[in-house]
Amino acid sequence: MEPAGKNNGNSPQRYDAIIIGAGISGMFQLYRLRELGMSVKVFETGTNIGGTWYWNRYPGARFDSESYSYHYSFSEEVLDEWDWSEHFAAQPEILRYLNFVADKFDLRSDIQFRTRVKSANYDEQNNHWEVCTDQGETFRSHLLISATGPLSAAQMPSIPGIDDFQGASFHTSQWPHEPVDFTNKRVGIIGTGATGVQVIQTIASQVGSLTVFQRDPNYCAPLHNRKIDKAEMKEIRAKYPEYFARCDETFGSFLHGSDPRMSLEVSEEERLAFFEELYAMPGFAIWLGNFADTFTDQKANDLLTEFMKQKIRERINDPVVAEKLIPTDHGFGLRRVPMETNYYEAYNQDNVDLIDVNEVTITRITQTGISTSEGDHEFDIIIYATGFNAVVGALERIEITGVGGQSLKEKWADGPRTYLGVQTNGFPNFFTIVGPHNAATFCNIPRCIEQNVEWLTGAIKYMRDNRCERMEASVDAEDAWTKHVFDAAQETLFPTVDSWFMNVNRNLPEKKKTFLLYTGGGPYYREKCEAVAANGYEGFALE
Ligand SMILES: Cc1cc2nc3c(=O)[nH]c(=O)nc-3n(C[C@H](O)[C@H](O)[C@H](O)COP(=O)(O)OP(=O)(O)OC[C@H]3O[C@@H](n4cnc5c(N)ncnc54)[C@H](O)[C@@H]3O)c2cc1C
Numbered sequence: 001m002e003p004a005g006k007n008n009g010n011s012p013q014r015y016d017a018i019i020i021g022a023g024i025s026g027m028f029q030l031y032r033l034r035e036l037g038m039s040v041k042v043f044e045t046g047t048n049i050g051g052t053w054y055w056n057r058y059p060g061a062r063f064d065s066e067s068y069s070y071h072y073s074f075s076e077e078v079l080d081e082w083d084w085s086e087h088f089a090a091q092p093e094i095l096r097y098l099n100f101v102a103d104k105f106d107l108r109s110d111i112q113f114r115t116r117v118k119s120a121n122y123d124e125q126n127n128h129w130e131v132c133t134d135q136g137e138t139f140r141s142h143l144l145i146s147a148t149g150p151l152s153a154a155q156m157p158s159i160p161g162i163d164d165f166q167g168a169s170f171h172t173s174q175w176p177h178e179p180v181d182f183t184n185k186r187v188g189i190i191g192t193g194a195t196g197v198q199v200i201q202t203i204a205s206q207v208g209s210l211t212v213f214q215r216d217p218n219y220c221a222p223l224h225n226r227k228i229d230k231a232e233m234k235e236i237r238a239k240y241p242e243y244f245a246r247c248d249e250t251f252g253s254f255l256h257g258s259d260p261r262m263s264l265e266v267s268e269e270e271r272l273a274f275f276e277e278l279y280a281m282p283g284f285a286i287w288l289g290n291f292a293d294t295f296t297d298q299k300a301n302d303l304l305t306e307f308m309k310q311k312i313r314e315r316i317n318d319p320v321v322a323e324k325l326i327p328t329d330h331g332f333g334l335r336r337v338p339m340e341t342n343y344y345e346a347y348n349q350d351n352v353d354l355i356d357v358n359e360v361t362i363t364r365i366t367q368t369g370i371s372t373s374e375g376d377h378e379f380d381i382i383i384y385a386t387g388f389n390a391v392v393g394a395l396e397r398i399e400i401t402g403v404g405g406q407s408l409k410e411k412w413a414d415g416p417r418t419y420l421g422v423q424t425n426g427f428p429n430f431f432t433i434v435g436p437h438n439a440a441t442f443c444n445i446p447r448c449i450e451q452n453v454e455w456l457t458g459a460i461k462y463m464r465d466n467r468c469e470r471m472e473a474s475v476d477a478e479d480a481w482t483k484h485v486f487d488a489a490q491e492t493l494f495p496t497v498d499s500w501f502m503n504v505n506r507n508l509p510e511k512k513k514t515f516l517l518y519t520g521g522g523p524y525y526r527e528k529c530e531a532v533a534a535n536g537y538e539g540f541a542l543e
Pocket residue numbers: 020021022023024025026043044045046050051052053054056061062063064065070115116117118147148149150151152195394397398433434443444445446449
């Protein structure tokens with residue numbers, strides 16, 4: 001390990017470990033490495049902690065995980081002291097919670113804010129990482145841990161003239177810290193993914209007019225959020241152990257796990273009754289609590305998709321608008337399902353218009369609004385709800401070079417290759433939390449973050465106890481895991497659909513199609529990681 005001394009004259013400051021990102025992953029990894037007595041530095045682009053919940057301040061931003069299934073489980077004190085006010089908390093409350101955790105453990109003292117890591121180069125001779133920031137500083141560390149987030153690299157659309165607009169415009173994940181007044185404003189919004197849905201349903205009643213530019217409709221499902229009063233919070237708190245145990249056993253580490261029955265083995269009456277029951281339940285029940293074959297058998301998926309189409313038609317007054325809101329290129333749940341509260345009803349309001357950009361092309365952003373093939377639309381505010389360069393985007397924005405000067409971008413040009421989604425050969429002592437091919441990518445994410453961090457902390461402790469200086473995934477282990485990731489995906493219908501799961505982003509046409517997530521399920525992933533550790537970190541070269 002590096003000496004814990006922080007500065008040697010003019011030479012770069014040295015740490016045992018550098019962590020990139022101060023979201024849920026970076027905060028918890030910092031906490032655990034401090035417990036090992038290591039010197040740790042965290043770099044964070046934002047001005048404070050929170051990651052996703054620091055950046056995404058747009059109106060309507062909230063959980064689609066139950067609040068009490070999402071929060072950290074590692075500290076009894078935090079569990080005892082924090083109360084949630086809603087089953088699916090909104091962004092301000094989530095950010096307050098994360099600040100409460102950061103205050104409690106004095107995490108900020110090891111985090112350097114307003115600092116973006118630009119590059120990280122592995123120095124083979126000295127077995128350390130050299131990390132350069134946009135502040136012109138250089139740091140060295142023995143270990144480098146990326147906690148850069150699966151949905152943190154904001155992606156703007158490639159429309160000409162974006163800088164010409166004279167009104168206010170925002171990407172949803174770079175929302176201002178001050179409230180935006182929508183009263184009587186003419187608002188245009190581009191994008192109808194999970195974020196767009198939350199914004200649209202929230203501001204439709206506040207704006208003068210809202211014009212929604214939609215390219216890819218999504219199947220959305222009702223969230224059924226509710227307040228939590230003191231008495232209910234007491235009952236929920238008593239069930240924390242049960243909830244965490246439940247998350248450990250379900251495929252996606254949510255409270256909702258699939259029903260053991262197959263869609264086609266029950267009668268139509270029974271099937272529809274079950275769909276209705278799930279549709280009336282909160283959260284991801286309809287997505288992740290459905291029949292076991294919903295995402296592996298096309299016929300099964302078609303049945304649920306038909307049910308969801310009918311629900312949309314029932315909720316929209318104008319049948320032409322309803323058909324525009326129904327996806328035609330994928331079945332229900334084959335993309336991440338946006339959760340909604342009166343989203344579809346927003347389109348029944350006179351002040352809300354829907355423009356399908358497959359029929360009407362956006363030609364450019366102008367000084368006063370958006371020009372289309374069918375005319376100009378004037379706006380006071382334009383909102384870009386165009387999402388992220390998902391899973392790999394934040395890593396791609398850092399110049400990372402490993403053994404022999406090979407860059408991570410070059411190595412992953414045809415898609416990531418990883419072992420367990422935590423390492424890639426040629427980049428010793430570099431680890432990814434919620435990396436591609438990690439179960440955390442298809443997960444109630446903090447449950448998997450905690451698993452990732454605990455496992456990695458165990459590996460680091462093992463290195464220290466066994467006097468190992470270098471840990472690197474072997475090529476064989478990486479090949480086998482990457483093949484397993486693709487094989488697991490092929491057993492599902494997910495690769496049949498273009499989505500960020502498949503590294504498809506129509507604003508980044510150069511991206512290669514490849515499956516980025518891990519769909520073998522949380523329980524198998526955890527078992528595999530535990531077995532690897534029990535066998536002396538099998539598949540990793542430790543020197
Ligand atoms: C709007 C929204 C809602 C979501 N809701 C849910 C939900 O209900 N349930 C769920 O399971 N998941 C949800 N997610 C996914 C969410 O990203 C994860 O739950 C979780 O917050 C990820 O935490 P993280 O710490 O890994 O990454 P993040 O929270 O994304 O934090 C990464 C941090 O790294 C920083 N960073 C990145 N690159 C650099 C660099 N080069 N230098 C310095 N800093 C850098 C970023 O600024 C960011 O602050 C949601 C995501 C979004 C966008």
